[in-house]
Amino acid sequence: MSVPDSPATGVPSAPSDPVAPGWARPxxxxxxxxxxxxxxxxxxxxxxxxxxxxxxxLMVAWMDDEALHRTLTTGRATYWSRSRRxxxxxxxxxxxxxxxxxxxxxxxGDALLxxxxxxxxxxxxxxxxxxxxxxxxxxxxxx
Amino acid sequence: MSVPDSPATGVPSAPSDPVAPGWARPxxxxxxxxxxxxxxxxxxxxxxxxxxxxxxxLMVAWMDDEALHRTLTTGRATYWSRSRRxxxxxxxxxxxxxxxxxxxxxxxGDALLxxxxxxxxxxxxxxxxxxxxxxxxxxxxxx
Numbered sequence: 001m002s003v004p005d006s007p008a009t010g011v012p013s014a015p016s017d018p019v020a021p022g023w024a025r026p027x028x029x030x031x032x033x034x035x036x037x038x039x040x041x042x043x044x045x046x047x048x049x050x051x052x053x054x055x056x057x058l059m060v061a062w063m064d065d066e067a068l069h070r071t072l073t074t075g076r077a078t079y080w081s082r083s084r085r086x087x088x089x090x091x092x093x094x095x096x097x098x099x100x101x102x103x104x105x106x107x108x109g110d111a112l113l114x115x116x117x118x119x120x121x122x123x124x125x126x127x128x129x130x131x132x133x134x135x136x137x138x139x140x141x142x143x
Numbered sequence: 144m145s146v147p148d149s150p151a152t153g154v155p156s157a158p159s160d161p162v163a164p165g166w167a168r169p170x171x172x173x174x175x176x177x178x179x180x181x182x183x184x185x186x187x188x189x190x191x192x193x194x195x196x197x198x199x200x201l202m203v204a205w206m207d208d209e210a211l212h213r214t215l216t217t218g219r220a221t222y223w224s225r226s227r228r229x230x231x232x233x234x235x236x237x238x239x240x241x242x243x244x245x246x247x248x249x250x251x252g253d254a255l256l257x258x259x260x261x262x263x264x265x266x267x268x269x270x271x272x273x274x275x276x277x278x279x280x281x282x283x284x285x286x
Contacts (some may be wrong), residue, residue: 033278036276041184046189046203048191048203054198055197055198057193057200057256059249059254060189060254068278072280072281072282073282074282075280076282100280102277103277103280104276104277104278105276105278106202106203106273106274106276107267107268107270107273107275110203111203111273111274112278113200113274123250130250131248131249131254132250133179133247133248133249133250134245134246135246135247135248136215137215137218137243137246138216139216139219139243140218
């Protein structure tokens with residue numbers, strides 16, 4: 001859940017921050033879609049991003065209703081930054097755009113799968129995918 | 144973020160529930176790995192699950208430190224159920240086991256990519272993947 005174009009450097013805003021949680025922010029999202037979402041306490045759903053061509057999982061980010069609306073209607077992947085508390089269009093500063101090919105909602109409405117044409121690296125570190133750190137699977141059954 | 148083996152039917156437990164949040168539950172997770180995790184307020188990281196062979200994204204679920212420890216050391220995907228507030232081993236009731244092939248952490252430590260050999264359907268609805276509901280991408284740029 002990185003903010004690849006602007007690495008999260010700050011801590012989340014204080015509770016007195018005037019930015020409303022996702023469920024309270026204005027949104028133009030289609031009401032029928034909005035009704036299917038099951039949001040976190042701060043009004044977000046997880047967005048899993050994969051490369052349309054290779055199927056590779058690139059990153060995970062967050063969307064509120066309006067970010068999903070913008071993603072569906074502009075064709076440019078748009079997220080909600082939890083650290084900066086603002087919308088960000090992937091690639092706006094890095095040039096590493098994500099052109100949206102399809103979006104699917106999961107069975108219980110709290111996760112999205114966004115298939116994109118990824119320009120350049122998805123990860124702000126320069127890696128193609130954010131998932132470049134392998135953890136050791138030590139089970140005797142591991143194959 | 145389904146609970147494929149046991150559809151979430153109840154509401155989250157009341158605040159007086161004695162089950163501690165993820166960051167406070169006992170865990171045997173390797174300290175070096177634990178130090179890299181960046182958890183939600185309730186002590187969880189998102190786990191994106193994909194099929195090892197096809198690369199298909201199957202589902203999203205949640206892990207706390209101990210669920211990740213069990214996943215890495217038993218080779219069986221194990222999650223934390225937010226609705227039931229307990230650990231669940233995928234397939235324990237459905238038989239739709241997930242044998243863990245690899246686990247990767249993302250660049251900022253708040254999401255995992257779990258590659259599995261999936262037995263049967265990943266979704267409790269019977270679908271192979273939980274992401275079977277396509278949303279309309281209406282951008283003129285959509286290809």
